[in-house]
Amino acid sequence: xxxxxxxxxxxxxxxxxxxxxxxxxxxxxxxxxxxxxxxxxxxxxxxxxxxxxxxxxxxxxxxxxxxxxxxxxxxxxxxxxxxxxxxxxxxxxxxxxxxxxxxxxxxxxxxxxxxxxxxxxxxxxxxxxxxxxxxxxxxxxxxxxxxxxxxxxxxxxxxxxxxxxxxxxxxxxxxxxxxxxxxxxxxxxxxxxxxxxxxxxxxxxxxxxxxxxxxxxxxxx
Ligand SMILES: Nc1ncnc2c1ncn2[C@@H]1O[C@H](COP(=O)(O)OP(=O)(O)O)[C@@H](O)[C@H]1O
Ligand SMILES: [Mg+2]
Numbered sequence: 001x002x003x004x005x006x007x008x009x010x011x012x013x014x015x016x017x018x019x020x021x022x023x024x025x026x027x028x029x030x031x032x033x034x035x036x037x038x039x040x041x042x043x044x045x046x047x048x049x050x051x052x053x054x055x056x057x058x059x060x061x062x063x064x065x066x067x068x069x070x071x072x073x074x075x076x077x078x079x080x081x082x083x084x085x086x087x088x089x090x091x092x093x094x095x096x097x098x099x100x101x102x103x104x105x106x107x108x109x110x111x112x113x114x115x116x117x118x119x120x121x122x123x124x125x126x127x128x129x130x131x132x133x134x135x136x137x138x139x140x141x142x143x144x145x146x147x148x149x150x151x152x153x154x155x156x157x158x159x160x161x162x163x164x165x166x167x168x169x170x171x172x173x174x175x176x177x178x179x180x181x182x183x184x185x186x187x188x189x190x191x192x193x194x195x196x197x198x199x200x201x202x203x204x205x206x207x208x209x210x211x212x213x214x215x216x217x218x219x220x221x
Contacts, residue, residue, distance in 0.1 A: 017064055017067070017095055018067060018068065018071060018095065018096075019032075019068060020032050020068040020069075020071040020072045020075070021071045021075075021123055024072075024075060029068075029072065032065075032068040032069055032071075032072045033072050033076075035065075035069055035072075035185075035214070035216060036069060036072055036073060036076070038214055039051070039183075039185065039213050039214055046182075047182070048182040048183040048211070048213060049155055049158075049159065049160050049161065049182055050151055050155060050160075050161040050163070050180070050181040050182045050183075051160065051161070051162050051163065051181060051182065051183050051184070051185060051213070052085075052163045052165060052174070052177050052178050052180075052181040052183070052184045052185070052210075053065055053066035053069070053162065053163065053164055053165070053184075053185045053187060054165050054167070054168050054174045054177075054178065054184060054185075054186060054187070054201070055167055055168065055186060055187040055188060055189075055193070055201070056167055056168055056169045056188065056193055056194075056197040056198055056200065056201040057167045057169060057170070057193065057197060058089065058166075058167050058170070059189070059192075060167075060187050060188060060189040060192065060193055060218060061187050061189060061216075061218035061220070062086075062164055062165070062167075062187050063086070063091050063092060063095065063164050064095075064218075065185070065187050065216055065218060066082065066092075066162050066163070066164045066185075067082065067092065067095050067096075067164075069162060069185075070082040070126055070160075070162045071123055071126060073126075073159075073160055073162075074121075074123050074124035074125055074126035075123065075124050076124075077124065077125075078124075078125070078159040078160055079125040079127075079157075079158050079159045079160075080124075080125065080126050080127070080158060080159065080160045080161075080162060081118070081126075081127045081128070081129060081154055081157070081158040081160070081161050081162070082126065082127070082128045082129070082162050082164070083104060083128075083129045083154075083161060083162065083163045083164065084103065084104060084128075084129065084130050084131040084164050085104065085131075085142065085163045085164055085165040085173065085177055086131065086164050086165050086166045086173075087104070087105060087131050087134060087135055087138035087141060087142065087166075087173065088134070088138055088166045088170075088171060088173070089166065090103075090130065090131030090134070090164075091164075092128060092130055092131070092164055093128075093130035093131070096119070096121065096128050096130075098119045098128060098130050099130075100130040100131060100132065101132075101133075102116075102117045102132050102133075103117060103129060103130035103131045103132025103133070104117075104129050104130070104131050104132050104150075105131060105132035105133050105134070105135045105141060106132040106133060107129075107132070107150065108141050108144060108146045108147060108150065109135075109141070109146075110146075112132070114129075114150075114153075117129065117132070127158075138166075138171070138173055139171060139172050139173050139176065142173045142176050142177060143172075143176045147180070148180060151180055151181075161181075163177060163181060165177050168200075168201045168204045168205070169197060169200060169201060169204075174204075175204050175205075175207070175208045175210075176208075178204075178205055178208040178210035179208040179209060179210060181210070182211065183210075183211045183212075183213040184205055184210045184211060184212050184213060185212075185213055185214050185215075185216060186198075186201060186202070186205070186212060186214070186215045186216070187215075187216045187218050188201075188215060188216070188217060188218065189218050189219070189220075190217050190218065190219040191219070
C-alpha cells in the first residue's frame, strides 16, 4: 500500500487548489507526482484505470487531491477524465471554473449527451465531467446500470477515469463507486481524521470488495 505524505501548508490560498497546474515545478506538485508513481507501482501487474478518491468525511481533501492527481497525469501525457461523482456537494466545476448546467446526473437520466457535456481543459488531454444538477436520489443514480455502462464506455475513450465522491461515512455513494472502480485511494487528513473514522472507512471499503491502492495523508492547516 502506498503511503504518501503530502505537505501542503505554505501555499497561497489562490494558487493552492490547482497547484499542479499553476506551479508544476513546486515541491507540492512533485508530491502529487509521487502519489501517481506510488499508485503505478502498486498496480504493476494489473491495469487500474478507474480510480475513486474518497475519504471518511468532508473537508479532508478529496476534491483537491483528485484534481491535482488528474492534472499531473494529464501533464504526463495521459488522456484523463475527471468525474464529479459527489452528487451531494459537488465542487469540481468551481475548482475548474466550469458551467455545471449539465453534467453526470443529466447524462445518467438521459437528458444530456455525453459528448456535449464533457468539458475539455487547456491542461493536456484532461477533460472534466461535472456533477450536473443535484438530484433528489443521488445514491440511486450512482448505483444505476446507466452509471456502470457509462464507466465502461468512458474507459474505452480515456486512459484514466478519476472519480470524486461524497465521504464514505456520510452516504453509500462512495461504497457503491468503490465497488465499481478498479482501485480506490483513501485520503485522510493528518491530525484531523479520527483513527476510528479511518478504520470505519477501511471497513466500508473492505465490505465493498474494493481494491485499496493507497492512502494519502493530506496535511494542511
Ligand atoms: N493539501 C492541502 N493544502 C491546503 N489546502 C487544502 C489541502 N487539501 C485541501 N485543502 C483545502 O481544504 C478545503 C477542503 O478540501 P476539499 O478538497 O474540498 O475536501 P473534500 O473534497 O474532502 O471535502 C478546501 O478549501 C481546500 O482548498
Ligand atoms: Mg469534495
